[in-house]
Amino acid sequence: MKKISTLLLLVLTFILTQAQNTYYPQVFFDKKMAREMLSFGNSTIEGVASTKQKGKFGIKPLLGEKHYAPKGTVVMLFPVTPYFDEFYSMRRKYENKKTTVYMSEDAFKYRLEALTDDYGRFKFEKLKPGKYYIETIINFTATGSYQQQTGRSDAYNAYGGYLYSSPIYQTFFYGYSAANRESKFVEIKQEGELKEISL
Helix, strand or coil: CHHHHHHHHHHHHHHHHHCCEEECCCCCCCHHHHHHHCCCCCEEEEEECEEECCCCCCCEECCCCEEECCCCCEEEEEECCHHHHHHHHHHHHHCECCEEECCCHHHHHCCEEEECCCCCEEEEEEECCEEEEEEEEEEEEEEEEEEEEEEEEEEECCCCCEEEEEEEEEEEEEEEEEEEEEEEEEEECCCCCEEEEEC
16 A cells, blocks of 8 residues: 555656646736727738747757748737736746746737738738737748767877777758747837838
């Protein structure tokens, strides 16, 4: 019985250490303000969504390789309300592998969406002056590289005596799939303005 209790305790400890922490902003979400900010205007934000490989988890990216968002990628636009400011601040401060910061369902509803075309372009029209946050997740396939020792090179002196040995490395390439979050704050200052951006 004692062994079973110990095993259950170990399993429970493992589950708790792997658990995902979830946070939500505690600031009041003003629906009226968000609705007003997303009401019709005469301004436009258009741009191109792209990303680059990032060196992490042991992956060494090929430098300078840019990946455009595939056709049909969803780009979201949120009005920057006090609630959103709190959400973004919390996400920057707390979010990691074990912690996620979410908006409330109500707050998440107050957004606009656009889809990218064949070249990663998107457009939001009929916007009012104000501050907006634009975000997308770009899925892509890329090439990484790593070096592996494949042998050794021995050096000898003129009399055939051994001097030293040096490792020989070879570079190997491989493909992998990944996804990066790309985002930007954009401010429209006057009615009828056209903002061109790159994510």
